Amino acid sequence: MGSSSDRLFKRQRTIHEILGGGLAADVILWRQKNVTVGILLVTLAAWVVFERSGYTLLSLVSSVLLLLIAILFLWAKAAAILNRPAPPLPELHLSEEMVNEVAALIRTRVNDFLSVSQDMALGKNSRLFFRVALYLWLISFVGGLTDFLTLGYTIYCSSAAGLVIVLTLPALYERYEDHIDKYAILGYRKLRQLYVKIDKEFVSKVRKWILEKQKLS
Numbered sequence: 001m002g003s004s005s006d007r008l009f010k011r012q013r014t015i016h017e018i019l020g021g022g023l024a025a026d027v028i029l030w031r032q033k034n035v036t037v038g039i040l041l042v043t044l045a046a047w048v049v050f051e052r053s054g055y056t057l058l059s060l061v062s063s064v065l066l067l068l069i070a071i072l073f074l075w076a077k078a079a080a081i082l083n084r085p086a087p088p089l090p091e092l093h094l095s096e097e098m099v100n101e102v103a104a105l106i107r108t109r110v111n112d113f114l115s116v117s118q119d120m121a122l123g124k125n126s127r128l129f130f131r132v133a134l135y136l137w138l139i140s141f142v143g144g145l146t147d148f149l150t151l152g153y154t155i156y157c158s159s160a161a162g163l164v165i166v167l168t169l170p171a172l173y174e175r176y177e178d179h180i181d182k183y184a185i186l187g188y189r190k191l192r193q194l195y196v197k198i199d200k201e202f203v204s205k206v207r208k209w210i211l212e213k214q215k216l217s
Contacts, residue, residue: 015174030171040167043160050156 011018019025026032027039049055055063075087120129142151173180 015170015177019170028166028170029174030167036167040164043163047157047160 016025016029016031019028023032027035030036049060072087072089078084079086116125116128119125120132123129
């Protein structure tokens with residue numbers, strides 16, 4: 001590893017340190033290969049399911065739930081006939097305490113939302129009003145260009161592509177860091193030389209011509 005002057009942007013820290021140095025950095029840089037490969041395979045499988053099979057999110061969820069219920073039903077019936085234990089399902093029950101906690105959380109959030117909405121309606125928070133108005137206009141503009149399903153599919157494809165990029169480019173950069181930094185710095189110096197040459201031969205002459213024209217006028 002070269003010195004900081006030989007690195008891109010003269011950085012002092014490694015890529016692993018810049019990415020946080022934790023589990024996320026290990027996954028991105030392929031130091032947890034099993035996890036990284038698993039994420040990529042799941043992303044690829046999801047893309048194949050939605051892109052090639054013609055499934056939509058609703059139809060996929062319905063099919064998975066139907067398959068799960070059918071398996072559990074047949075398992076329970078077979079266990080009853082063969083005197084075997086039933087499927088090990090947890091107790092499907094919502095306690096009163098859990099419901100009250102969720103209801104209290106929802107009530108707090110709704111009251112906060114209503115309070116902010118009232119402040120905007122009464123003109124007490126003009127800055128927030130213009131921000132919300134801008135966001136709503138953007139949502140309306142985007143909604144006029146496409147429908148919800150197409151927008152969701154576009155977001156999904158972009159997220160999948162972004163995930164693949166995040167899990168490949170940093171690892172490739174870390175592996176070939178010295179070579180990439182070397183050519184990047186060399187290219188940056190060439191661009192600076194080109195800029196100085198253009199500024200000397202063209203920009204400075206144009207600037208001089210403008211100043212002379214202003215003096216004459």
